Amino acid sequence: MAMKISTPHGEKNESKGRMAMKRYWLVKSEPGAFSIMDLAAAPDQRTSWDGVRNYQARNFMRDDMRIGDEVLFYHSRTSPGVVGVARVVREAYPDHTAFDENDPHYDPGSDPATPRWYMVDIRLVRMFDHAVSLKTLRGIPELQAMTLLKKGNRLSVMPVREEEFSLIVDLATQTGQPT
DNA sequence: GCCAACGTTGGC
DNA sequence: GCCAACGTTGGC
Secondary structure, three states: OOOOOOOOOOOOOOOOOOOOOOOEEEEEEOOOOOOHHHHHHOHHHEEEOOOOOOHHHHHHHHHHOOOOOEEEEEEOOOOOEEEEEEEEEEEEEEOHHHHOOOOOOOOOOOEOOEOOOEEEEEEEEEEEEEEEEHHHHHOOHHHOOOHHHOOOOOOOEEEEOHHHHHHHHHHHHOOOOOO
8 A cells, every 4th residue: 555645735845855845934022032142142053942832933933844954044023134044953742841830931821741732943054144124025025925024913923925025035145235 | 102004802 | 602801012
């Protein structure tokens, strides 16, 4: 009997011996809570992306994020914009901060036997010399389909198209960037 | 600091 | 299952 392989998106990215397709993401953080400077200063320039308490964001991390995927690091609220790139270095595992009643993200509904919340680990790849501001992103026609730019969007972990990722990295590399 | 938009909760 | 109330996010 032949083994059937299916994934949430119907892609054969786990067939044996086949290279998995690399994906691109964007994660948000309020710099007051955890900034890209904090990531740069962390041991091994690495952190667990804990505290996500939104099911859609959790599903992206738990079901779709793979080691090697690249991640745009976005600062929200304070001078909002993309400030650098990170990489997924560990795939989803239970977010233990949900079990800690002293943690601000404690969730009494999540118990260790059946964890409700998951996190991945990311490592800094590069910090941009010049942030690509939200205002700049809004001015670029090719980026208008991004979830990030949708009105009222509050997702803190979201997929990004490869072309969007590349374009934003290119913008960060250009000089004379309006801020 | 304001407030619109959103996700979650809970009464019914 | 509906939906009003509530707490949170995040741009401005």
